[in-house]
Amino acid sequence: MTTAAAKEIFMESTPQNAAALPWLADAAAFDKEKSADWVRALRATGAESFARTGLPTPAWEGWQYLNLRPLSSMAFHYAAGPVVFDAAKIPAPLLGQHRVVLVNGQYQPKLSSLPPHVTVMSLMEAAEKKIPGLQDHLVRLGDLAATPMMALNSAYLRDGMVLIVDKNKDVEVPVEVLFYNSGDGAAIYPRVAYLLGENSGLTIIERHMGEGAYFANAFIAVGQESASRFRYYRFQDESGKSSHFSYLDAQLKKDTSFEGFSLSTGAGICRQECRLQLLDRGISSNIGGIYLMKGQQGHDFSVVADHFEPGGASAQHFRGVVDDKARAVYQGKIHVRRNAQKTDGYQSHHALLLSDQAEASVKPELEIYADDVKCSHGATSGHLDPVALFYLRSRGIPAKEAKALLVQSFLAEALKQITYQPIENICAERVAAWLAGRGI
C-alpha cells in the first residue's frame, strides 16, 4: 500500500480515527521524497494502522494504567526539514569521548565520534546501502495494530541511525548515543538499530534529554549475532514538559548476552517498552531499571522476555520511588514457548511510595508452555519503614539524611545488577541528586 492509499483511509474521517488524523498530517511531506520501496511501504503500513487505531485508550490491553489523556489536548508537528539547534546546548559525554548525537532524531555526523570497529550512518543512508539484515530488524515489527506508538513511528520512518559493530571485535570503550530533543510541539520519531556482529562486544550509553514540550517516540532495534555481548544503559532525562515513548525490540541469537539498565527521571509521561526475543539456545538477558517520579509524572516500564529455545536465562530487576501524585506502572512478562525447556526466568519489581497520593500499578505475568522450567517473580509496593527510620534517627542521623539513606539502600538492590562500575556510580550520584532536589 502507498502513502496515498493509506491517506484515503484516514481522509474519511470517522469517530474512531478523528483523533488519529492530526497525528498523521505531517507524513504527507514524505510523498515528495525519494525513498527505498520498503521504506515507503513501511510508512504506509504504519500510517494505515495508526489511522485505524489512534492512540491507545485505557480499554487496551497493556495500556490500562498510564494516563495518556494530556496528549490528546496538545498538537504536535513533525518538522521535515533539517533541524536547527544551538550546539552550545549539547552537553559533554557522560563517560569517555565516543558518541553519536541525534538532534530531534536527526543524526549529526559532525558532533559524533566513533571508536574503531564501529560504523554509524543515518537510517536513510543505511536503507540505500542495503545493509544485510537491516530491513529485517526495521521491518519485522510484529503486529502494528497492537503497538500504535510503533505504528506512528513507522508512519514517520526517516530519522535515526544504524550502528554496526564488526564481528569478532570487542569495543572496550563505551559509546554514548545522545538523543537531544527540543521545541514546543515538536513530534520526534527516531529509529535506531544496533547491529552486533558475531562474537562482538559493545557498551552503549543512551541519553534522552532536551528542552520544551515535545513528543519523542523512538523505536530501538537490537540485532545480536551469535556469541555477541551487549551492555545497554539508558538515562531518560527528558524535559519535564515532554512525553517520552520508546520501544526496544532485541533479537538475540545463539549464546548472546544482553544487559540492559534504565534510569528514568524525566518527562511528564513516559513509557519504556521492551521486547527481548531469546531466539536460540544459550542466551542470557538481564534487564533492569530504576524510576524516580514526582509531581504528576506518569511512568511505565513494560517488559517482555520471550523464550523460543531451550536453556535460556532472563532476569528483570526493577525498582522505583514515587512521590507526590506521581504514578508508576510495571508490566513484566516472561513468555516461555513450548520448545523452551530448562528456561530460567525471574522478574521483580519493588516500588517505594513517598506520599499517600503516589501510586504504583504492577502486573507481573508468566506465560509458560514448556513443562520443565524455573520461573518466578516478586513484587512489592510500600512506604518507608517508620521503624527503620526511627532506628537511624535514634543513632543521631538527622531525619532527612536517614530518609535518603533508606531510599538509597532500597534502590541499591537494583543498581547491583549493573556490571559496568562507572555506570553504577553515575546512577548512584543521580539518585542522590534527585533526593537532594526533593529536600530529602
Added chain:
Amino acid sequence: MLKIENLHVTANARPVLKGLSLSIGAGEVHAIMGPNGSGKSTLSYVLAGRDGYEVTEGSVTFMGQNLLDMVPEDRAALGFFLAFQYPVEIPGVSSTTFLKTALNALRKKRGEKELEPVNFLKLQKEKMALLGMDAEMMKRGVNVGFSGGEKKRNEVLQMAMLEPKMCVMDETDSGLDIDALKVVSDGVNAMRGKDRSFLVITHYQRLLDHIKPDFVHVLANGKIQKSGGPELALILEEKGYAEFYGAGEAA
C-alpha cells in the same frame, strides 16, 4: 543525669505508664525488672523518642534539658542511646556506612570535625575485637542475616562507637547464649565510668550477674513498685513478680 518524674504514657489509647519516677545519677547502673506488659519497652521507646506514644503527664530531664521536647537525633546528640530489644534490619546500607554516618552526624552536631576514614576504621576494628565480632559482618547490610546474638552484639558495638552518656539497654540479654552474654557484658562493663550511666531492662537476674547494678527497680503496672540494691534482683528471681501485681492494683 536522667530524671523521670511522674511519667504517664498512653499507647494505642491505652495507659501504659502510670506515674513512673526514676532518677539516675552520673556513673550509676540501674536495672529495671518486671513482668511482660509492665511498660518496660514503652519506657525505653518514650525515652528514645519513638512515634506512637503520648506523654499525658510528667517530665523527663536529661543533662538538664527537657528530653521529651527533642527529636530522636537530638537526644542522641545529647548523649542518649537505646540498645534495641529488636534491632532493625536495613538491607543495602552496610553496617560500616551506617556507623560512620551516625558517628559523623553526632560529631557534626557537637561541633566536632568528621573522623578521618582511616581513624574511623581503626576505632571500629578495635571495638569489634572487644566484642568478638567478625569484620565480614560489617560489610553486610545492617543486621541483615545476623543471628539474634549477632544483632545484640551489634547494638553494643554501636554503643561503644557512639560513646553515649546514658545507655538504655532493652532486654539485651534475650537471644544471647551464655558465652555471648559474657562477651556482651564485658563490653558493657568496659564502658562503665563516672560520666556514663546505664539503665538495664531485663526479665532475668542472669544478666545482672555480669553487669552488676547499683540499684534495682521493679516495674509493674506502669509504676516503679519497689526499689533496692542488687539483692532485690535475687529476691525477684526466687519469688517472682506476683506480689507486685497486687501492689499495682492497689495503687
